[in-house]
Amino acid sequence: MGMAPTSTVFRDETFRDDFTFKNSPETVLRAPFPFDQDEYMYSVNMELHEAGEKGTAFEKPFDVDEHYVAEMRDRALVLEEDPMRCQSLPHMTLAGWDTLELLMENLSESYPEWFVLTRDGNNWHWINRPLDIDQKFVFGDESTLPYGPMEYITRQVQGDFAILDERDDNLWMDAGMVTTQADWSLDFDIGMNFMEWHAPVPLAHEKGIFKRALKYLMSIQQGNPARRLNWTMTVNPRLDTSPENYHQWGVENTQVTADNVADKLFLRIELQTLWRLPRSNAILFPIRCYLLSMRDISTVPKWAKRFHRVLKTLPPQLSEYKGLDNYRQTAVDYLLQFDDGGETTLGTAPE
Amino acid sequence: MSANNMIDVVVTQVVEVNELVKRFHFSRPDGLALPAFSGGSHIIVEMSDGEHVRKSPYSLMSSPLDTSDYQISIRRDDEGRGGSLYMHREVRPGMSMRISAPANLFPINNRSTKHLMIAGGIGITPFIAQTAQLLATGGDFELHYGARTTELASYVDELRASIGRRLHAYIGENIDFDDLLSRQPAGTHLYVCGPEPMIELVLAKAAENGWPKGHIHFEHFAKAPPGEPFTAYLSKSNKSIQVGKDQSLLEAMEEAGVDAPYLCRGGACGQCETTVVEAEGKILHGDYWLDDEEKAAGNKIMPCVSRFCGSNLVIER
């Protein structure tokens, strides 16, 4: 099942219009399936982001897969239409350099055949082969890059990125690159603190979950990143389901039928990681998105059974909050054929 | 979450700064750069002293712009648990040691327009790193540094050379905090590090002068004090442990193989907070985290610095 990165071919595909996005069977099996039991409970469930097993999305600190090149193309399209998807308040430039360094170091270490970083003091040389980039620049000198440091590097890494400044015993979302979000808006949240941008989650506030989560986040230390998984569902393999574009994708929510559900409806998994940045003391919060169609899920017997049960027993408030009400029953009906009622093993692994 | 981000280092230099203070330089054995950090960060230094492992926090004083080595300065404390004595007596150039990656509980507020820094004694060390950082980024600051004697005013000459007139040294003199705090432009942030009475005085004066709470930052590492040995029962791990007189409860848990969370190891960050299930006796709170009410209630203990005196202590760990 292990997939050597060298054998990966970057797919030529789209996340809009004709939606040619598709997972290879290997990519399905390495997805970070988020349910470790048959019933879903909201929890903060954070753990250390340690190197995972080969052939999983956790194998490397920043996962690059067959969708890399196409996702970066989609990001460029989003930014062309709406440059406000990338913002950085003036005091966050240093955090941008921290981010650039962290990502370049990790990518070049994890995938030396694709990414090469050479450093001579502050004179850096970055090669990104899949995107055909060869850039010499001076670390710390914005004028030597075509974009600010955060924008420059996050145009080359899958997943959204928020950078949280820590001050006044709180975390503030003061910079970000957000083009693949599940219905939230950087333009709306920029400059907000942790409690403010989490306010709309039901069931969570009263349990003191966020207070504990905030304390945990602020304890994230350099060299000790953490991670958690979140999930929702998306109709069509659309990365950019932003509130700004609701007029484009909102109507698709009502288009799921028994006939098209297998290929039109997707489980959208978010792998969220948290990194303390060294110079700025800010926290980098990458949110990496994985899409699995209902058909993809049906190819993994354990996941199909489990997802059937999770969807069936999901509390109504959560179903509504995640916006699943239009198609939840259709998905449950489809998945029923793969659920023989037998026991599932604990844990998230395919089997 | 406890730290598993320890780094192997070599002691490259030990410099006697004055009769009480020594400076230690650490580098990586492979000669590569150490992790970048921000001014105000501390590291935890692991000391294997006989059969016990002691871990103590020290502020990094070297420039965040130069990560080829890390520097800390330690004042000898003849009354303490022996961490500083160990560093002063045993640590020599060439020795291998382990330190944690830097963590910052005393960061510069990157949005403020002016930084007013007040240091007392060895509390100068985080400011040496912060002023180096601000010199590079062009931030506006003043550093007011009080010390009892010229000999104890460590690094005054170095600072005068690096930051010039932005250094205000008060040797054997009192700082007029009222005057200082009342004439700052709006938006200034205040940073204090030094002995506890000085911190308390500055905080009180800042409150009197109407400083907003969010603009006041202070760092004081409580020292884990030595004390009478005691026994603690860890309810989740189902273990009974002995805490020696020169050991903290946190260190004793670690020695017993229990993974206990921490960050500052100085009673300030709140990470090690532990629920007290039963206590027949008195908890000797030594932290700055719990408020007076919580301390009186006795349901919580901070194992990095607090101790116990009594017949039975059960904590949830």
Ligand code: FES
């Ligand atoms: S470790 Fe910070 S308060 Fe104990």
